[in-house]
Amino acid sequence: MMNIEAVDLFCGIGGLTAGLIKSGITVKAGYDIESSCRFGYEYNNKATFVEKDVAEVTAEEINQWYSKDVVRLLAGCAPCQPFSTYNQGKDTTTDKKWPLLYHFSRLIEEVKPELVTMENVPDVTKHKVYHDFVEKLESLGYVVSARKVDCVQYGIPQTRKRHVLLASLISKEISLIPPTHSQAITVRDVISGLPVLDAGKQDKVDPLHICSRLNELNTQRILASKPGGTWKDWPEELIAKCHLKESGKSYSGVYARMEWDKPAPTMTTQCFGFGNGRFGHPNQNRAISLREAALFQTFDSDYKFVESEVTMKSIGKMIGNAVPVRLGEIVGESFKKIRS
Template sequence: MMIEAVDLFCGVGGLTAGLQRASIKVKAGYDIEEQCRYAFEFNNGSLFVNKDVSLVENSEISQYYSKGAVRLLAGCAPCQPFSKYNQGKDTSLDKKWPLLYSFARLIEANLPELVTMENVPDVVKHQVYQDFVTKLKKLGYYIWADAVTCADYGVPQRRRRHVLLASRLGQIELIKPTHKENWISVKDVIGHLPKIKAGEQSKNDPLHRAVSLNELNLKRIQASKQGGSWKDWPEELQLACHKKRSGSTYVSIYGRMKWDEPSPTMTTQCYGYGNGRFGHPEQDRAISLREAAIFQSFPDDYQFHPSDVKMQTKDVGRMIGNAVPVRLGEVIGLSFHRHLQSLSYGDKTDR
């Protein structure tokens, strides 16, 4: 039985690419960021609709599904209001808060057989999420939801995300971890890439480029060890804030990754050496945009902008950091196929 999907808040297509790897046809993706259109359509062959999800009409979604298909509505609303990085900040006026309510509205209007959403683990602490789950239950959905360690499923990254699967057809759950005792390491996925220096770009891949470092930061990374941090530096290279008690706990800032472990969580500023543990394990630079995309389990040749268009590093970094890891999307898709198989809807299995 064919599963067809519409991907709300689709971005550059991380979830879509993963679902399509799992043989789920994504008919359309919606996102407010027009810059995401090229990556979404070029890599996935699906329609991109540049529209605020809160403005999508209830009847609009149904046009994309074929008669007889099992319908999946996916919606990974922007996570910034729910992130731990916003703890202590007043996000009550954040325009992203109502987006989960818009998603619930579209579910209620269309009653797709399957639903998925993904967000930061702290989303469960907020009333909008509790209201979302309550609405699904009232609509007759069976729900599985939990925090997932992405490395347990083959994502080369220590990312933790909250995943929700829902079905009107019966009990559902995420497939069992595929890599729990065998995490994929930094070296496994980027060890083959050509060496570049800070401020350089690979001749063969415009996305394999690293931001430049000033003389002081170059000295700092040269003084850093694999898996180390600013604590490796001589005192004259340390920042004033590091010497304060409050700063001494931020050991990942200006850190290098380890070859034999997964990467840290990719953020929208993961290309910056001083923004976290984003130093290359050996080369004296921050990770490149291509490396960040690979840690998000995008294929090595995934294109984020046309070759004749130069995009700002910060814009591409935001696209990559905001994406759903492709492999996590694939795992979600395989879980839906396993669910249908258990109900005699199909014969897909996890792999």
């Protein structure tokens, strides 16, 4: 079996890295500009965190991480905001994140790793930078496989859709392994056993099992909410004025509770807020906790994100931006199955 070593660009808190490790791949280092991710990345994954802009990273620097006589994997899940549906119609040409795929492409050309993977939102395929990225890979001799992935089919308990690309210099074909789950893992499966929390409280044993406070109005709103329902179920005096307007009536997926027997919605950087999506707990009168969000992202139940003080906004960003650990494991298993 191949001995694969990886370097993870845009590693964040380590979702992809943790998944690759679960599949049996050795991850040597992760690069990211978010210094707040250093502790969690290194503590959980025993890999080196390098705080550096990928635009400034050189091939020599990447190559120093790999041992001799290994198959080198270069992974790069660039921030997805410029490609997100939330930005469609907006001018993102000045977004500093926009050229990151080009920098990833440059490093691939200079390092020539045997294996490459990239993960992003499905709408990345609507942009020229993505097609330039694929064309560059093919011009360098890589066999490329890329497709939209329904994460539920791979045991990830949320309705997350992602675009996953695999590329290889050492095999005639490559593809993501077939779906592993015919039945969805549900909210009940994942969080029903966690301790009960009141809004704004923190579990005494697990500091990450903490949830946001609710003001009086939002307390009344969540009391009026039912699993799978919307704010349209509320008395009119509780409905936000913006939702009463014609332009706001279609936004039914906010201020809502999850359903016990369905997967969770896609975890976002704001998933700890009741008003930011269907992030209300199915029967407790609060938004989901940070630990619950991390479990929906398939992080282990003891994954530690910070060394001491837990801050909702910072850790919510880490969790929402992460590649689900299970998806990283699927990518790793797919690479482990290829034959040269």
